[in-house]
Amino acid sequence: EFQMMEATEQKTKSPLTESLKMWQNMLIIFGIGAMHATAYYSVFTYMPTYIGVVNGHGQEVALVSNIVTGLVSIGVIIAAAVWSDRVGRKTVLLTGAIAYVIIAWPAYAILPMLNAWGAIGVHILLGATVSVFMGASAVIMTELFPAQIRASGMSLGYNIPAAVFGGGAPFVATFLIAQTGIVSSASWYVMAVAVLSLVCIAFLNPKKHIYDDSEIAEAYEKVIAKEQPDGSLQHVVVDADGDRVSAGGAGAAERGGPESGAGSPVEVPPHLEAEVEQALEDVEVTRRRALD
Numbered sequence: 001e002f003q004m005m006e007a008t009e010q011k012t013k014s015p016l017t018e019s020l021k022m023w024q025n026m027l028i029i030f031g032i033g034a035m036h037a038t039a040y041y042s043v044f045t046y047m048p049t050y051i052g053v054v055n056g057h058g059q060e061v062a063l064v065s066n067i068v069t070g071l072v073s074i075g076v077i078i079a080a081a082v083w084s085d086r087v088g089r090k091t092v093l094l095t096g097a098i099a100y101v102i103i104a105w106p107a108y109a110i111l112p113m114l115n116a117w118g119a120i121g122v123h124i125l126l127g128a129t130v131s132v133f134m135g136a137s138a139v140i141m142t143e144l145f146p147a148q149i150r151a152s153g154m155s156l157g158y159n160i161p162a163a164v165f166g167g168g169a170p171f172v173a174t175f176l177i178a179q180t181g182i183v184s185s186a187s188w189y190v191m192a193v194a195v196l197s198l199v200c201i202a203f204l205n206p207k208k209h210i211y212d213d214s215e216i217a218e219a220y221e222k223v224i225a226k227e228q229p230d231g232s233l234q235h236v237v238v239d240a241d242g243d244r245v246s247a248g249g250a251g252a253a254e255r256g257g258p259e260s261g262a263g264s265p266v267e268v269p270p271h272l273e274a275e276v277e278q279a280l281e282d283v284e285v286t287r288r289r290a291l292d
Contacts, residue, residue, distance in 0.1 A: 018152075030200065036158070038190055050173075105188070
């Protein structure tokens with residue numbers, strides 16, 4: 001999409017300003033980012049301390065628990081991402097956040113009663129629940145902004161709540177236990193952030209807030225595939241030297257400077273065959289995206 005954007009010159013001079021104008025998307029990504037970061041830090045940073053120190057199972061058990069939970073979470077994230085492609089990001093996000101709100105407090109409350117294997121099992125359960133959410137959250141945070149401002153929008157929208165909510169999660173959990181004397185109070189903070197995230201996700205309208213950049217794809221196809229008088233397509237790419245390469249439907253091409261236009265095709269130089277082949281593939285991909 002970024003290559004398409006450059007090819008069609010659809011850029012913005014102030015991506016940060018344009019990102020802030022999309023305040024609804026920014027609030028949604030704030031909520032999603034807060035849950036994403038807070039749940040991650042709570043499960044993979046604080047939970048080992050909770051198991052090893054608060055519950056007294058020791059560092060070795062805590063380390064093993066974190067490694068196993070991490071491995072399981074990798075598989076769950078991949079499965080959740082595939083699932084979100086089929087049923088939609090919002091459904092998966094809601095499922096993950098609601099499940100965490102329901103499971104978090106009982107999990108923290110029961111941990112002190114369990115042996116090492118039980119504690120590892122609860123840790124895995126929490127990690128898998130968080131991973132369901134993360135399988136869709138990372139993707140949708142990029143989809144909430146068009147390609148022109150995606151890097152700025154996502155960076156601003158995610159990093160602020162990640163620092164404010166996520167970075168302080170272990171400290172807040174420790175503080176709550178110290179103030180209340182209730183070990184399960186460590187879950188209250190994450191549950192509150194999850195509820196905040198649920199509110200933001202509830203306002204997510206995929207048709208309104210998610211960008212697929214189909215317009216850029218269509219414009220890119222017009223640039224990269226131009227129909228010739230004989231009915232063939234002329235494919236245009238730019239090589240590493242900044243020179244333009246145009247390949248006709250029969251595999252012919254012309255090479256000229258950046259300002260050169262379409263002309264009579266000539267034989268493709270061997271060192272440019274890869275670029276021409278990629279151009280043909282790009283045209284087919286953008287065509288399919290436009291149809292989808």
